[in-house]
Amino acid sequence: MRRVALLAKTTTPTLYQRFADRAALLQALREHIRKSLAREMLKSTSPQDACSRYLKFAVRHPHEYGLLMSSVGKVRTADGQRGPVFDAIQKRLAQVFGGSPEAYECAALQMWCLVHGAASLLIERGDRSPEAADIREACRLACKNIVDFEVVSRTTATGFTLADKPTL
Secondary structure, eight states, rough: OHHHHTTSOOHHHHHHHHHHSSSHHHHHHHHHHHHHHHHHHTOOSSSHHHHHHHHHHHOHHHHHHHHTTTTOSSSTTTTTTHHHHHHHHHHHHHHHHHOOGGHHHHHHHHHHHHHHHHHHHHHHHTTSSSHHHHHHHHHHHHHHHHHHHHHHHHHHHHHOGGGGGGOO
């Protein structure tokens, strides 16, 4: 905590006035990072763009991403929610296909698993590694496949044709 206080240009007692302990400080940092990532994803124009923005954020901020993912064992928050990043994916899918964001929980979870895996590989191997372009392209194509599956599934369920669906 002393090192954190020094870097924050404050005192250790001041930190303890704001945070009960190290765990509380780390949780506040995770929440800040989570909200920053969600804001970035909400700027997306499509589900695939949301995936791309997720990857870029993780690669640009590998330490913050690592801290955020160190708490990933909890799939849901204490109040039963998935969190702002997951919500951002669901909202983007609902904006493209219609319906409520909650209807896209499965597709959003698939996309999150995919981009988290790709982000972890890019961070571990380096964004400029020989396979980085292949990892990005594989992630992009897999995101597209998830979106295409949603189009087909919703087309079959509603009776609309693919021509009735928005261009992605």
